[in-house]
Amino acid sequence: MRGTTRTVAVAVMSAAALLAAGCGSGDSDGGTSSEGKAGGEITIRGCNPENPLIPSNTTETCGGNIIDAFAAKLVHYNAEDAKPEMDIAESIETTDNQNFTVKLKSGYKFQDGTEVKAKNFVDAWNYAAAGKNAQASGYFMEPIEGYGDTQCTGTAEDPCTDGPAKSETMTGLAVVDDHTFTIKTTEKVSNLPVRLGYSAFSPLPDSFFKDPKAFGEKPIGAGPYQVESWTKNQSVVLKKFADYSGKFGGNLDTITFKIYQDSDAAYNDVIANQLDITDEIPTSAMIDDKYKSDLPDRNAQKETGVIQTVTFAPPAVDPAYKDPKVRQAISMAINREEIIKQIFNNTRVPATGWVSPVVDGYKADQCGEYCTFDAAKAKAQLEAAGGFSTPPITLSYNADASHKDWTEATCNSIKNALGVDCQAVGVVDFKTFRGQIRGREMKGMFRTGWQMDYPSIENFLAPIFKTGASSNDGDYSNPAFDKKLEEAAAATDSAESNKLYQEAEAMLATDFPAIPMWYGKTTMGWSDKVTNVKITAFGTIDLPSLTLK
Template structure:
């Protein structure tokens, strides 16, 4: 996976991916078909946004580095792709990169360091408006946030390049892991027209696969790039990304042996599929979570004397105690997940604050907190009130998500038990998310996927121009300071301590009601060898896959 793993906002209307076995006319079963719920819109690395688009694009365009997951340490580790050697200076303020001299674009031209510099120029150009625009904070920048090429890059030779960074910033391979683009092709297109150019549909890359055929809304067929240094005689000949919108069809094909792998299997289907000896089931732990969001959380100072329902952190804690999340985890998810304490997943072992304990279902504790805050049922109608205002609100959910529908019903009944009247409102997903980002919803259930590397600022920083995912309106100056501090060069200990304090504050203030981490259940046919399924994904490093004969 490349820089897409650091995308800031990934809503958990999760895209289901499936991989099917070969079509009958293919010999020796040297093909894998990866099913998509919908067609991709582009293969241009400047603009790919969905996970499926990135999976395809990264098989065509190589980056300098790729990533594996170290489950023991709970962190990513990089490995060279286009790069041959990466040498940091003493304080990591610059890096000398030597690229391989045996990699060519699929049209025959050699990949050079000139392509690398040109790629970063495009990625940071405001005229291009790439998916990475505005994120090059560790580089020397011009006023328009484009990279200052003279200060940043020094081309030593066609295979050697030095990159210089601003002083006292936390540099890593994540700063230069974007797919590299062929300058000799992209330079012929006006930058303002790159988003709509045919190059998004007719890519020329340097990766292990080449685009062979794209039938819109049907399939995308890649063929092995025999000249790639990454492939060998056992590398799968063809990878076909096929549009298969219906979930039940994917599950049925998996059962029949027509599909080799599918993600996001429901817990009920997982239970049934476990009995099939040809299918291996794996629960991919923990970057996806659901939460219950509340409007106008604000700051404690702002909300003193306020009439906002959710402005008092003790009210939010009462709501957390009132929600029976354990029952959902046990009865609906069948244990395929875990309760949350905050927005950093336990899989990030060095960053996770293990001292925190998730809020347990405790109606009595919830009632005590509400009463202490002045909320009582004075007229005996079963709904608590304060200063003549009933404690009632509308909880919105997106349609087509059975888990959130189930959770909303459970929570409605839980909150009724403590005297809170909750009305449920189901909205079409497009309408739901538009209203959520416009802060028009009173309360809602949604989800996020945690970016890798951890990037918390878009969700919890007070300035919503920077934190567009701070849909709760949360403000805390200490949290702001901590998030700013994470952008400085810190020791491992300082970094861990900063994250621990951040988690403690979020836990104490409950700006959102954290529900559960949700496992992504993957099923695959045992004939596929060398698959790695981990927090980085299931469809990764496909050139290392093999099919048992």
């Protein structure tokens, strides 16, 4: 419900604050909590990862859920409230928010038996940043000094067609000893320690650099589970890592992600106890809370750091949506409340901006009138733009999840309000869908969603809307917006930082690169075989908590 927020981050966090952040014990609204037995195996609904399982090249949840199971990081996010807790890091210290010293715990092991050392972080981050490697999450290294010198330009097949980068390493990273390294950022970055729990900052073992392709098929991390096998389009099998070094280990011996092309099929398998957990309830089961009677005492729901949006194709790909007035008109033509009521049984919250209410710094109504349904104003705004040039309006979605009903309802709302035909277009699966978006082949509008990588208002803005950012699917670019983000990152006071980020978000209402649709509530269901099912603040399954009855 709007106004119900949970503070999960601060813009400025010292190493002492990180160390003080303790473990949570679960959430009564986010799952079950009871004693269970150790060991055993379960199955979970999965989907096709877009790319090989390399942490720095994964920006979507299908692969991200698996990476988070096998890859430990410097920082771990508490499952209940996403507060950062030290994991591989012993400490992260800074006196000026620009120069950071990271000390590692000794003896922390990779799944190939080698020790996690400072060089494994430095080498991994340099690999992620290097333009020649074309890593989708390389952008997250941008704050580090020397990142610009690692960039080059070219094609997707050859990222450095126009010539090699000036350097393959960043000057802002330096190994001090086996368990210490330093980070220097180009500008002050007050929330850098909070960011370091994101998967892009995972360490990589020395073996990765010998054969990155082989690693992507059967990766090696330092987390509580390791990838046993990956059968494309069928399953990913995880086994408990016997020599796991951290304090966030799991109970189960085996977790298999079964890849489904249809969320209804996964849901029906859970009802029949042929699948143990689904992290997505189909819209058909949301109506009248049907899922609660289908799965009594076997369901949970929780507000999470997730927002659903609709993004416009880049103007170079489809100029029909270039005018912000056209975009604003389409947004005002969407009756979010009615769609949420009819399709989602009120298990979503209408979005009034581009930042989730669960993070510190959230400000309501940043979208203004453009996120309020008003057919008359929508039509007038479209007429002010000169109408829509090339009907129909299209809204694409991946057909292997529950998006058909709401995209069709959204199109019906747009069509009725604007008098312009709108068609919902299904794409076979998420991997194909994202491939078309990333390849700048998809025209019209397409559904997008954002699950926070780390708990910060900045994470809902910079990675999605900053010029050249890794998840900037609409190629939005506004120098004033970029500058405001930089000012916010450099602010040493959390209140001032949040204020500047809010000012940046407000700029999006003028340019309107994406339509805010609704904030997330994650709903899950499970079989009668499992217990201790918890939904994290990120909207994912807390794998370490799971047990068999």
